[in-house]
Amino acid sequence: MEGCNEYVYKQEINWSLLTEGITLPVENQVVFGRIMNRYLTKGEQKPIKIFLNGKSYDAKVVNVNFDKKFNRKTDVIQIRYPRNGDLARELQQIFASSYNFFSNARKIRPEGSRSIPKLPEDVKEYLAIYTTEYDDTYEFDTIGVTDIEAVKQDVAGKSEYLYEANYDIDMEDTTSTINEVQGVYKVRKLNRKIGDNLKLLYGYRCQICGQLIGEEYDSHVAEAHHIDYYVNSLNNDASNQMIVCPNHHRIIHDADPIFNRIGLKYVYKNGLEEPLRLNQHL
Known part of the structure; x- marks a missing residue:
């Protein structure tokens, strides 16, 4: 069945992902793009389910309707979940070292600054997102430092x-x-x-x-x-x-x-x- 366990996106772990959501490109994601075309219209948002480590979490998918003055040619899709809610806390626990890195970076950044450094190359971690057989359900798969070390040996x-x-x-x-x-x-x-x-x-x-x-x-x-x-x-x-x-x-x-x-x-x-x-x- 098309749409079952197909690639959506690979996201390097960042502060936004660990707290409230992810922005996804659509233009080169074939199956995901087809799903969004039939499931979501511009400016619309709908509830979805996220499966992670055998648990289900509530979230929503949003087709961000930017102002026309930005002249965006492609849609921008975001997966959003409650800030520091159940899913966010689960991700913070799984990627604990990354979460601590970003938390500490936020504490020492200059007053008024909104910038947060990226993870160092040797400790980068990732989240992989896949479709399921249902248009409103997605799978999160975590790839941590220990997983990458195992691949290096492989x-x-x-x-x-x-x-x-x-x-x-x-x-x-x-x-x-x-x-x-x-x-x-x-x-x-x-x-x-x-x-x-x-x-x-x-x-x-x-x-x-x-x-x-x-x-x-x-x-x-x-x-x-x-x-x-x-x-x-x-x-x-x-x-x-x-x-x-x-x-x-x-x-x-x-x-x-x-x-x-x-x-x-x-x-x-x-x-x-x-x-x-x-x-x-x-």
């Missing part, structure tokens, strides 16, 4: 191409603790779901050559590639993934070209330059 010494090719979120690991396995599973799931969303965004076409592989067989064969290799960067953001055909995926890992993010093109060691033919998210 990718250590592994080949990027083989790791991507075997990125099975259900693969067994008999050498890790239960918590480590759960942490790796959550990150693998997020990685896979972000890639799946991008495949939908591009209709399973390769962003480099534009080809749709397997159409004559009533099949779609497309792969998600990490621009900055995941085994080195641990970056599974959509901005670090592109959709490619199997041929281009293998060539990239064999030839190891440099991706020019300004020109949106691969530059190979023999001088060949290959620009993206399709791009909606980079």
